[in-house]
Amino acid sequence: LFKKILVALDGSEHADHALECALDLAEKYAASVLSVSVFHPEPLSLDLEPNFTLPQTTEQFLISIKAYHEKVLSESLKRVTKLKPKLNISTKLMKGRPADEIVEEAREGNFDLIVMGSRGVGGISQLLLGSVSDRVADHAPCPVLIVR
């Protein structure tokens, strides 16, 4: 049933749990995993770890959010190759609105499942779901597993 699994990572603890679930499922279903992280070059949508410091110029800003998401992916890859060396996993850095990019990738890549966290970094804790997970759940072309 689940042969291609897409997992969305933003560097949050919630997304780390989502990755764990995705890996476990991938092993059981002999599925491949693509982990994606989307950087959104818009200061107002800033959604990074708390100790992240804002750079001065837009160019620096772009470079640093890109680097942040690159690091999220490379660290996840490191973790996976250590935990499940036999697993077929790749990573993809994307640019744009996170929810739209995730949905688009799932559609174009014919993914069978999207796994993501219920919350991310720096969300509003009163809300039931994060804005990205909410939007993906609403528009996804396949089942979505939202990990609390």
Ligand SMILES: Nc1ncnc2c1ncn2[C@@H]1O[C@H](COP(=O)(O)OP(=O)(O)O)[C@@H](O)[C@H]1O
């Ligand atoms: N920029 C992103 N790239 C990839 N995945 C993301 C991104 N932002 C959020 N996600 C995924 O969506 C989940 C929920 O995050 P989000 O909806 O942004 O909640 P919050 O509003 O609390 O930040 C995260 O755990 C992660 O799996």
Ligand SMILES: [Mg+2]
């Ligand atoms: Mg977020």
